[in-house]
Amino acid sequence: MLLEVRNLSAHLMAGHGIVKAVDNISYDLDEGETLGIVGESGCGKTVSALSLLRLIPSPPLVVSSGRVLFQGQDLLELGDEELCSIRGNTMAMIFQEPMTSLNPVLSVGYQVMEPLMIHRGVSRTEAMRECIGLLKMARIPDAAARVHAYPHQFSGGMRQRVVIAMGLSCNPRLIIADEPTTALDVTIQAELLDLMKQLTLDHGTALILITHNLGVVARYADRVMVMYAGRVVEQARTLDLYRTPAHPYTRGLLESVPRLDQDLRQRLKPIEGQPPDLARLPGGCAFHPRCPLAMERCRNETPQLAPVGDAHEAACWLGGAA
Amino acid sequence: MRVYVLRRVLYSLFILFLVSILIFALGRVLPGDPVQAVLAASRMGPVDSEVIRDLKTQFGLDRPLVMQYVIWVAGFVRGDWGVSIATGESVRAMFMHRLPITLELFLGSVLWSCIIGLPCGIASALKRNSWLDLTCTTGAIMGVSIPVFWEGIVLIYLFSVLVHVFPPSGYVPFAEDPLGNLMSVAMPTFIMGTQGAGLLSRFVRSSLLEVLGQDFIRTARAKGLREKAVILTHAMRPAMIPVVTITGLAWGYVVAGSFIVEYMFAIPGLGRMGVNAIFCNDFPVIQATLIMVALNILAVNLAVDLLYGALDPRVRVHR
Numbered sequence: 001m002l003l004e005v006r007n008l009s010a011h012l013m014a015g016h017g018i019v020k021a022v023d024n025i026s027y028d029l030d031e032g033e034t035l036g037i038v039g040e041s042g043c044g045k046t047v048s049a050l051s052l053l054r055l056i057p058s059p060p061l062v063v064s065s066g067r068v069l070f071q072g073q074d075l076l077e078l079g080d081e082e083l084c085s086i087r088g089n090t091m092a093m094i095f096q097e098p099m100t101s102l103n104p105v106l107s108v109g110y111q112v113m114e115p116l117m118i119h120r121g122v123s124r125t126e127a128m129r130e131c132i133g134l135l136k137m138a139r140i141p142d143a144a145a146r147v148h149a150y151p152h153q154f155s156g157g158m159r160q161r162v163v164i165a166m167g168l169s170c171n172p173r174l175i176i177a178d179e180p181t182t183a184l185d186v187t188i189q190a191e192l193l194d195l196m197k198q199l200t201l202d203h204g205t206a207l208i209l210i211t212h213n214l215g216v217v218a219r220y221a222d223r224v225m226v227m228y229a230g231r232v233v234e235q236a237r238t239l240d241l242y243r244t245p246a247h248p249y250t251r252g253l254l255e256s257v258p259r260l261d262q263d264l265r266q267r268l269k270p271i272e273g274q275p276p277d278l279a280r281l282p283g284g285c286a287f288h289p290r291c292p293l294a295m296e297r298c299r300n301e302t303p304q305l306a307p308v309g310d311a312h313e314a315a316c317w318l319g320g321a322a
Numbered sequence: 323m324r325v326y327v328l329r330r331v332l333y334s335l336f337i338l339f340l341v342s343i344l345i346f347a348l349g350r351v352l353p354g355d356p357v358q359a360v361l362a363a364s365r366m367g368p369v370d371s372e373v374i375r376d377l378k379t380q381f382g383l384d385r386p387l388v389m390q391y392v393i394w395v396a397g398f399v400r401g402d403w404g405v406s407i408a409t410g411e412s413v414r415a416m417f418m419h420r421l422p423i424t425l426e427l428f429l430g431s432v433l434w435s436c437i438i439g440l441p442c443g444i445a446s447a448l449k450r451n452s453w454l455d456l457t458c459t460t461g462a463i464m465g466v467s468i469p470v471f472w473e474g475i476v477l478i479y480l481f482s483v484l485v486h487v488f489p490p491s492g493y494v495p496f497a498e499d500p501l502g503n504l505m506s507v508a509m510p511t512f513i514m515g516t517q518g519a520g521l522l523s524r525f526v527r528s529s530l531l532e533v534l535g536q537d538f539i540r541t542a543r544a545k546g547l548r549e550k551a552v553i554l555t556h557a558m559r560p561a562m563i564p565v566v567t568i569t570g571l572a573w574g575y576v577v578a579g580s581f582i583v584e585y586m587f588a589i590p591g592l593g594r595m596g597v598n599a600i601f602c603n604d605f606p607v608i609q610a611t612l613i614m615v616a617l618n619i620l621a622v623n624l625a626v627d628l629l630y631g632a633l634d635p636r637v638r639v640h641r
Contacts, residue, residue, distance in 0.1 A: 055544055080549075088546035095544070100537040105559045105634060115545045150635040166545070 001069075002173055002206050003029040003052075008066035010044075010051045013059045019278035021047040023230040024066070031173065034200070034207040036221030036238070038214060038253070040275045044230040045210045049176045053087050071173065089119040092167040094196075096179035098159035102151040108162050109135075109147030115169045130169070138165040139195065157188040164196055174206045182211070193220055214257050218242055223311075226250050229276050229286035232305060236312035246314035248291045285316070293318060326637070330627045334620045341616040346391050348612075349605050357383065381407070398613065404606030408599070413610045416595060423493060424580060424591035427514060430507050431576050432569075434515030435522055438465075442519070443526025443565075448553070450531065458523060465520025470579045473513050474586045481509060491588040510587045514579035518572035525568045530561040563633050570626035574619055 010022040022044045029035050037045045050056045051064045052075060068075040070091060075083065087093075092115075095101040102111060112134055113127040122130070128147065135143035138161040151159055160180065167175055177196065181189040197220050200207045209221055217224050218238060225235040226247065234247040245251045252271040273290040276282060282289055288298040297317050305313040357377045361369055378384045382393060397404065403413035442462065446455035482490035488509045494502035533539065534557055542556040543549075584593035592611060599607035631637045 053544060055540060084546045084548055086546070087544055093541075093544040095537060095541055097537050101541045103538040103542070103556050103560070104636060105563075106556070107635075114542075114547065118546055118551075152636050163541075166541075 001028055002031045002033075002071065004067070004069040005052070006067040006069070008048065008051065008064065008068060010047050010056070010064040011062040012047065012056070013062055014279060017279045018062050020230055021278060022051065022064075025227075025232045026066075027225055027232070027235065029174070029206050029208065032200075032204045032206055033223070034197070034209060034221045036217035036224045037208060037210045037227060038212065038217055038224060039227035040212060042275055042278070043227045044278075045227050046178050048227070049093075049178055049208060049210055052176065053091060053093065054083060055087075055093070085119065088115040088167075088172075089170045090172050091174045091176070092170070092172040094163055094167040094175060094177040094180050096182050098156050098163055098183060101163060102159055104151055107148050107150055108154065109149075112147075112162065112166045112169055115166065119170050131165075134165040134169055135162070137168070137199065138162070140165070156184050157192065160184060160188075160192055161195075164192070164199070168199055168203070168205075171203055172205060174208070175200065176208045176210070178210045179212070180209070181216075182213075189216075214253060226253070229281060230278060231286065231315065233287065233316070234312075234314040235305070236309070240309060240312050244309065244312075246308040246312065246319070247287075247316045248293050248318075249287050250314075252290075326631065327628060330624055334624050337620055338613075338616060342395060342613060343391070345609055345612045345616075346394065349609060350387065357381070394609070398610075403610045406599075406604055406607050408602045408604045408607070413606045416607065417592065417610060417614070420590060420592045420595055423589060424584070424593060426496070426507060427511055427580055427584070427589070427591060427593075428576055430511030431514035431518065431579070432573075434512050435518030435569075435572060435576075438515070439519035439522025440526055442523040444530060446523070447527045447530035447534065455527075459527070462520040462523040462527075465516045466524070467520075468516065470513055470517070470582045471586065473516060474510075474583060477509055477513060478586075491586070493587075493589040493591075506587075507589075510583045510589060514576050514583050517575040517579070518569075521568055521572050521575070522565065525565050526561065529564045530557060533557045533561040536560075559633060563630065566626050566629050566633065570623040573622045577615055577619060 005028075006026050008022055008025050009020060011018050012021045014021075025048060027035065037048070039045045047056065051061070052068050052070075054064075054075065056064075064076065066076065070086070073082075073086075075086070078086070102108070109128065109131050112131045113124070116122050116127040116130055117124070132143050132147055135147065140146060140158060140161050146154075151162070154162065160183075164180075167177075175196075180196065181192050184192065193216060196207070199205070207220075209217065211217060221238050223235065224238050224241045226233050226241075226249065228249050234241065234245070234250045236246075241250065242254065245254055249271070252269070255269040256271060258268060271290055276286055276289070282299075284300045285291070285294075285298045285303055288294040291298065295317065301317070303315045303317050305315045306319065308314045308319055357374055361374075361377075375384070382390060385393070394404075401414060403417065405411065406413055406416060409416075439462075442458040446458040449455055478490050481487045489506055492506060494506045496503040534553075539552060539556060542552045547556070580591065580593035581597055582593075583589070584591045585597050588594070592614070595607065596611035596615075598604070599611060
């Protein structure tokens, strides 16, 4: 097992109170596997990923608890030095905003070379050679000349390629991609996701793909985890999740996305209501105010994840019967 | 880049032109006639209008104003800055003689501004809302708001009267006595640099804080950079871009401070020369001083604009 997350919780300072942005989530990830984490904005998917590498500054982070075993080491227990030697080396991140996640005053080449120089201690010339290779691998045309260019001279798609090259530079075992293509044109999105998937397949890299886009998950993830209000409400193999969604929230998400095989006259069904304010979560199941199938029990008792099928779990009192 | 530089230079020259007109006009509108001043200084007693007319011709004051301006500017550019009405010395010689002293004061005060302002600003950004931040912020606000003359009086009282550390006034040339020279300029430059230090500290703090909140800082951390490297290689350079502008503005404080400080500490520099010239209505000296002040501030701000290009690649390419 490459990554075992057990009972991870993260409390953040928000406004005047402290909210539980991530509430007791657990999951496993194998070498080379792709896990999709899906949910609306504010459901805790980004926080859950950032807290793996302890990248949330405090404040707003107040406390995070649980265990994050990566290659047998508990990342939450590590000292700063040891953590730095994992970040960008064996576990890398690809961020969502290609416009702002690159430093505007440093050349693109330098930023890609940096992880190589820190983690592998290679010389500048050697790093430069590898960097050109990486940019070529990310299909940046004329890579040898463009290493000296600055981020503002690149288009959004090209910048995201740079970010991908940077993430892959030390050949990590796990890449966490947080909405890697959200800010880009649809045509470029598919191209970049294909590229990322191909590169992770080539290197046997595991991937955590955080997105609100169910289409992306269906195409690239082996397994999917659906999050709502800081909790995991359902997890399953991708096909199972799409064929037999067990949680009313998952079903709502699937029905609110247009499908090509759908009758054109049929209207999309949005999920009624707003995602809850994490500071004022409703009692019982957090989804019950929006759930069409809510019962009395849902208002008072919080359902835990329970098996509803083969490697398929849902946190709903209706179980798979819904 | 070449177009950018050229445009900045032309812009500066235009400002200089406007300033020269203002300075010229100022001299003609101010009450007090230089000829009368000369006569008063020479203690000749009452003189007839003949002598006054001769003097006016001698100084060129009988020509039309536009001609006076053109003659003045042309002479200035050629290096003929006129003759002091009060002393009869060549203004340029007077200027060149005092320039090194004032330059030393300028450099010294900028040095003070930087060695106090930069670390304070960085420290308060990195330890936000700590007692250190509070101390630095309070100090910075005091530094900006304390008037130069008041600070001068207090420091002279503290370090020259109560405790005899620094001389209360006077200037020792570096060539004569290097240590004495440093002792004699330490206090004046500190006073001139105080406002700059406060300004710098405030701006470094806010600018660095803003940069530290940027996404690319998180990227740098995610790459495995140690915190020190994150701040030095990724945060400092972008944070310095707005700070550099402030340095240009702070320079104005330094120049203004030099007039007061040189007078207070009896330092024979340009500031003191300018103040004396104003007291005796010494037109050529006033004009030369003001022009050089304007030129100086424009040059510094031009340098700042060019430094931008070095710090920010976006400026380098676009303009």
